[in-house]
Amino acid sequence: NAGVTQTPKFQVLKTGQSMTLQCAQDMNHEYMSWYRQDPGMGLRLIHYSVGAGITDQGEVPNGYNVSRSTTEDFPLRLLSAAPSQTSVYFCASSPTGKQPQHFGDGTRLSIL
Amino acid sequence: GQNIDQPTEMTATEGAIVQINCTYQTSGFNGLFWYQQHAGEAPTFLSYNVLDGLEEKGRFSSFLSRSKGYSYLLLKELQMKDSASYLCAVRDTGVALIFGKGTTLSVSS
Numbered sequence A: 001n002a003g004v005t006q007t008p009k010f011q012v013l014k015t016g017q018s019m020t021l022q023c024a025q026d027m028n029h030e031y032m033s034w035y036r037q038d039p040g041m042g043l044r045l046i047h048y049s050v051g052a053g054i055t056d057q058g059e060v061p062n063g064y065n066v067s068r069s070t071t072e073d074f075p076l077r078l079l080s081a082a083p084s085q086t087s088v089y090f091c092a093s094s095p096t097g098k099q100p101q102h103f104g105d106g107t108r109l110s111i112l
Numbered sequence B: 001g002q003n004i005d006q007p008t009e010m011t012a013t014e015g016a017i018v019q020i021n022c023t024y025q026t027s028g029f030n031g032l033f034w035y036q037q038h039a040g041e042a043p044t045f046l047s048y049n050v051l052d053g054l055e056e057k058g059r060f061s062s063f064l065s066r067s068k069g070y071s072y073l074l075l076k077e078l079q080m081k082d083s084a085s086y087l088c089a090v091r092d093t094g095v096a097l098i099f100g101k102g103t104t105l106s107v108s109s
Helices: none
Strands: A004-007 A010-013 A019-025 A031-038 A042-051 A054-057 A064-066 A076-078 A087-094 A107-111 B003-005 B009-013 B018-025 B032-037 B044-049 B053-057 B060-065 B070-075 B084-091 B097-099 B103-108
Touching (some): A004 A087, A010 A019, A019 A107, A042 B097, B003 B084, B009 B018, B018 B103, B044 B070, B070 B084
Parallel strands (some): B009 B103
Antiparallel strands (some): A004 A019, A019 A076, A031 A042, A031 A087, A064 A076, B032 B084, B053 B060, B060 B070
16 A cells, blocks of 8 residues: 555746646545645645545635545645745545544645 | 644653643644654654543553643653654544644754
8 A cells, every 4th residue: 555645746836837736545545634834833734525525625725726536536736826835735644534644745845 | 713832842862751742722622633743754643632541652652631621742761763843733623633833852862
């Protein structure tokens, strides 16, 4: 099992560009989530999903879209990148929302 | 509002015991998690408390008092590899986790 796989690991974008961060898990987990981690801010929840076809907003959803068409995949879309979205993005999954989450290795995103 | 407080930094020496505190104020409570995160890496799960009391896992223990909105992570027999950030996270009323800002622990020889 690969666990939670995030691609790409690093990305540099220009302001205004759009991009999709990929997240896939092979553990048949129902719950998946996206966080961003900024220095001094801790992990903040962007969006989450409790199952295919169901998504909900977290603490900082503005500027991001998600979809969950399959159990395995939970992509995060930046519609029009802004320098304030420079961050490390982590995807996580768990069997249900009530169990410990497994994190991917992260995507380090810089927006110029 | 939702608030989780942890000390920003702590230092300790190899072989010692260290206690990392976490206090929380959330709209509800459905469990508290501790994660470890080494620099440049992903967080990994350490422990989970939903009832009051102590949970022990080898060198690591975690305590919860729901009436006080308080938890601590106890690390015994510290090793250099324990140098990392320790994240406290609370699940309030739903399934979403609220994370504290983390405590960076530095272990010296």
